[in-house]
Amino acid sequence: MPEKNSRILLGHGSGGKLTHELIDSLFVKHFNNPELDRQTDAALLEVPAHKIAFTTDAFVVDPIFFPGGDIGKLAVCGTVNDVAVSGATPLYLSAAFIIEEGFPLQDLKRIVISMAEEAKMAGVSIVTGDTKVVNKDKCDKVFITTTGIGTLVEKHYSISEGKQVRAGDKVIINGSIGDHGMAIMSARNELKLSAPLISDCASLNGLISEITGASEKVHFMRDATRGGLATVITELSTNKDYGINIYEERLLIDEGVRGMCELLGFDPMYVANEGKVVVVVADEDAEIVVKAMQKNKFGKDARIIGEVVTDHPGRAWLQTVIGGNRIIDMLAGEQLPRIC
Amino acid sequence: MIKYIDEYRDKNLVLKIADEIKRISTRPLRFMEVCGGHTMAIQKFGIPSLLPDTIQLLSGPGCPVCVTDRRFIDTAIAFARLDDTIITTYGDLIRVPGSSSSLDAERGKGHDIKIVYCILDALEIAKENPDKKVIFLGIGFETTTPSSAAGMVNAINMGLENFYLHSSHKVMPPAMTALIDEGVKIDGYIAPGHVSTITGTSIYNDIPSKYNLGCVISGFEPVDLMQAILMLTKQKESNKAKVEIQYKRAVKEEGNIKAQKLVGEVFEADDDWWRGLGVLKDSGLKLREAFGHMDAERAIPVEVEKTREDSGCICGEILKGLKSPADCKLFGKACTPNDPVGACMVSNEGACHAWLRYRG
Incomplete structure (x- = not known):
């Protein structure tokens, strides 16, 4: 693959043709769900009328690939877990990428596939996202922010605050x-x-x-x-x-x-x-x-x-x-x- | 390695020694540890909670970061501000407040300050950056000095002409006798095991002979420390002050002669300033003349701001064992690990840091 096609360019974050190619060939392809496929500005979600647990987390881990995971898997797990420990059932995630100019596309692909696999395993859909590219040296490889929502039944309302904790537990x-x-x-x-x-x-x-x-x-x-x-x-x-x-x-x-x-x-x-x-x-x-x-x-x-x-x-x-x-x-x- | 450690964390053995200390202890005794590793282990394992009320442990000037002169930090900052320098340092030093800044703050302003785990990493940085002056901040007692000495010899062997040492290396015994001279009331020293692996035991001979105080050279695990406390209690209860080795698996009477020789070739004794104790005769190590061209202070002219000590901080008294961290009005309020005023709060081996972390 020629150099210009194997690395992230500033144009990949411009909102133009390169951005759309990247979204279609990578994110939509691998995250693969009807909400994302519609490519609306905001994903429209079916949510049962419960309380909603809502959380966000930014991931900047260094190195981005490490034994047992990578920044993508971590970005899914971290947010899924924050929703789940609140007693909620995680349903949907968003994913925003800040990518350093020159970052290898292969690495981005590896991260995206890892996120897709982890999301599938966790039973959540990545339904919306964003991609920004910054000049070389203005960020370190790739940063990912994920936001998650999940639904919560009434009997779990007090779990996240621990209001029921008492001596003997x-x-x-x-x-x-x-x-x-x-x-x-x-x-x-x-x-x-x-x-x-x-x-x-x-x-x-x-x-x-x-x-x-x-x-x-x-x-x-x-x-x-x-x-x-x-x-x-x-x-x-x-x-x-x-x-x-x-x-x-x-x-x-x-x-x-x-x-x-x-x-x-x-x-x-x-x-x-x-x-x-x-x-x-x-x-x-x-x-x-x-x-x-x-x-x-x-x-x-x-x-x-x-x-x-x-x-x-x-x-x-x-x-x-x-x-x-x-x-x-x-x-x-x-x-x-x-x-x- | 872990299986080896576990023997020294054996609960039954520790409790047995604790019982023995309780059994023989008849009067109030105060023992001082002068090693940050001991301070940390004592608090981390909750050793004070296992001792009878008669035995009190004090933390002395055993954390190299804590006793380091503020002027040393100010000078390092001045070096960092020069255009053509890279400062290399152990991580602990980076957050120590200087008179008006810290290395951390200077790094934030874009000055080149790198954390290394070993002086050899600093040599590599010097090799990779021939157009920069690379300065290593050398602090520590007898245990870290040999690695600095080896680093200097290696720098020469590597033909590096851009490598410098900014040294605040110190030796422990002068501080231990100075404390007693100042009237600090203690009944024995828990002496640092790793120092004696290098120096041997004779460095402490004056303490029993001149001051009638026991010195037990101790290892760093709970069983070691409990046993050292028992040995000191026994000495005191039978009125026999002497230098004893608890840490026999690592310490030989003569120490590591090769390391001693290396240190002697590179460094010579010099008067040095200790936080809380002031200038102590022959308590520091400076580079010998043959290495003078690699001494940052001698070789790189720099203007250093006037040293300013913080008011209200009682690090000095804490380092002498005269006061405990809880006596300081800044402790846990104006002075915390995230925003330290005194050096004792910066290093995780500092008495204030260990108190805050494990005693609340």
Whole structure:
């Protein structure tokens, strides 16, 4: 393929002929759904008359391809998960691309196909989008923003805020922590580490519908992305009249992730995940929910990691592996930049 | 590697040592750790919650970023503002406030400041940018100095003529004796294991002989630290102050002679300034004359702004163990990891940072 046809040109974002060719040959072809096919300025959507969950997220991950995923898959999973943890059923996504002039079309194609596959797997349609091209060096390869909407039934209204959380509830997570952050770190050439760590990047809406199907007493859900498990636990306990205890020995951490965290001085509790959901469930339903989660491929390592307590209200405590106690707080200081 | 670590995080063993400390401890004792790695591990594993009320742990001047002179940062900023320079640094230093700016802020203005994980990466940058002066900011104690020394030797072997070191390397023992001279009340030192892997144990001999204080050279895992605390308690309870090695799997009495020799070839002792302690005799390391042409301060003339210390910040007292982070009126309010006033809040090995993160 001649050079000018194999790379993104400024003209691909001009709104003219090149833009239309790109939309038709790539986005419409692969995202493939009737709403997008109509190519209206705004997609017209059938939505049952429920409450709607509505979220948006920008993705700037570096590198754009990493073990376990790529920026496209991440852009779908991230938004699907934000809708799903609110207790909603994700239905439609938008996708806006900011592309650097000269970006290889092959790479864009790979990203778009990956998004299409992930959307299909998650059962959502990418129904509208936008493409902008900026001059070389004005952005780094490609940035993607996805927006998602999903419908919410009344019994799930309080899940995202955790209004029903009370002492005695159990804290559950669907598997190991820290995989995404350390996979990104290991994929970055600058560290020159070759441990094959794989991102946990996944759409969790299937798992989540099994969770809410298994119990009517799911009191809170949140995906543990940037800031890791520690941040979700802190958010859940701050300014509340209950406290949270987490037991470090119950946390599952991949050996490679642990090794790399030791090496680099990271605490895995603060390292980003892209396929992990923290669930708070009434004590009596906790085992039922764990068993239901374990049947799903994204929940086979699901486990109870802690509980909601009346002690130390507003604070989360970690019982460390050696039996000591310390506080869990938000990530302090440097985060890993461009992790998602 | 992890299986190896797990033995040193064995809950039953830790609790057994905790019981033993409780059993033998009869009076209030204060032990100071002088290594940022220890500070972090103690807080991260919740070790204070396992000790009897009689044992108190204090954090001393063990974080290299924290004790670094503000003038060092101001000078680095001045270098960064020159057109033909690239600053290479460990990530920790980048957010440390200087008198009126930080390296982070300067990077935001477009000055070329790169984070490296090792001085060898900085040498590569120098090789790739022959038309730029590449300056490496060398900080750290006995553990990081050998890598800086090796870097300088490598730079010469590589024929690099554009590589410079801006050094604030320090040695630990003068600070440890200065603290006691200043009247800081402690009953023993938990001494940094990694320092002694390089230097051996003799650097601490003065502390028991002149000051009647114990020094236990400790590893970095919970079992190590608990055992070091037990050894110090035993020493104090039996009134026998001595230098002991807890971290026997890594520390030999004579240390790493090859590394010592390398450091001695490249650096020589010099008086140096420590935050909170002031100028301490022979506590710093400067490049020997043979490497003087690669000393950034000697080789690259630059105008540095007048150093200004923040009022209200009690980093100095915290580094001396005279006050705890919670005593500082800025702690957690005007001074946070995202917007640090004092250096103790910047580095994740700093006492304030570790307190805020793990003790709230």
